[in-house]
Amino acid sequence: MKVTFCCEDTRPEPWLQGLRAALPDAEIGIWEPGAPQADYALVWAPPQRFIDEQAAGLKAMFNIGAGVDALLPLTIPAALPVYRLEDAGMAVQMAEYVAQAVIRFFRGLDAYEADMAQGIWQHQRNPRRADYPVGVMGLGKMGERVARALTVFDFPVKGWSRSPRELDGVTCFSGMDSLDGFLSSTRILVNLLPLHDETRDIINARTLALLQPGAYVINVGRGGHVVDADLISQIDAGHVSGALLDVFREEPLPEAHPFWKHPRIVLTPHTSARTLAADSIAQIVGKVAAMSRGEPVSGRVDLQRGY
Numbered sequence: 001m002k003v004t005f006c007c008e009d010t011r012p013e014p015w016l017q018g019l020r021a022a023l024p025d026a027e028i029g030i031w032e033p034g035a036p037q038a039d040y041a042l043v044w045a046p047p048q049r050f051i052d053e054q055a056a057g058l059k060a061m062f063n064i065g066a067g068v069d070a071l072l073p074l075t076i077p078a079a080l081p082v083y084r085l086e087d088a089g090m091a092v093q094m095a096e097y098v099a100q101a102v103i104r105f106f107r108g109l110d111a112y113e114a115d116m117a118q119g120i121w122q123h124q125r126n127p128r129r130a131d132y133p134v135g136v137m138g139l140g141k142m143g144e145r146v147a148r149a150l151t152v153f154d155f156p157v158k159g160w161s162r163s164p165r166e167l168d169g170v171t172c173f174s175g176m177d178s179l180d181g182f183l184s185s186t187r188i189l190v191n192l193l194p195l196h197d198e199t200r201d202i203i204n205a206r207t208l209a210l211l212q213p214g215a216y217v218i219n220v221g222r223g224g225h226v227v228d229a230d231l232i233s234q235i236d237a238g239h240v241s242g243a244l245l246d247v248f249r250e251e252p253l254p255e256a257h258p259f260w261k262h263p264r265i266v267l268t269p270h271t272s273a274r275t276l277a278a279d280s281i282a283q284i285v286g287k288v289a290a291m292s293r294g295e296p297v298s299g300r301v302d303l304q305r306g307y
Helices: 012-022 048-057 090-106 109-117 141-151 176-184 205-210 228-237 277-292
Strands: 002-007 027-030 040-044 060-063 082-084 134-137 157-161 170-174 188-191 215-219 240-245 265-267
Touching: 002 012, 012 027, 012 277, 040 048, 060 277, 090 109, 090 141, 090 188, 090 215, 090 240, 134 141, 134 176, 141 157, 141 170, 157 176, 170 176, 176 205, 205 228, 228 240
Parallel strands: 002 027, 002 040, 040 060, 060 082, 134 157, 134 188, 157 170, 188 215, 215 240, 240 265
Antiparallel strands: none
């Protein structure tokens, strides 16, 4: 068995070492143009040439991340099974990241930080959770984990997804027809959607205006979900209190981007949920073993739908 690794901007050493330990009888290597045909491929943002040269002989291709938007512009044969990572240690990271962001806004911890920096000792508002309903857009593996985590803190939690879902303690909405109702019932908006044609620019002037006054936006999906100028406009107008952004249209975020210096926007460098090599390799190896036994394998990507 031959496994090839084609992952842009990813340190290959931990992956190669882990794969060789987990698959001692396999030939493991980094793809280069003209390389021999492989049986399985681990990819992240591969070039079209990789697909053109390798797709015909691959039994499966594994995207080493939850989001597959980097694959959507490529021409990939429909017969090639493409699988995404399902959790692999990322869901708990995402849940803790979002939970701290929600609590920081809800408890006014940013205001306390500013006060303490100036030597001011005073109490901020004493909020009621009922006044801070949280809406989670996207109820996949990570969105579900986030929504469940937030219910532990007794927030009213809403969820919106393309297809119907049922989660204990979460009021679920589905389909584009229900989006406006979901947004109007939300004060803290958390975006975990996959990025495709239907969701691109979904956080815009119209949708932001539907949020409850004093809203807060947490984007951990993709930068392409947010219309940057519309978010800044809604914050400056006072309808949106602020935002925590972990993903951006261009990464790294350009030095001249207005997000950098906006006083009501907190930025992190796409770090809300990092891919863990060991957990990911274990999942991929398990899927390869299941395929060899002729068993069904979960996590297959529908490239037409975009996830």
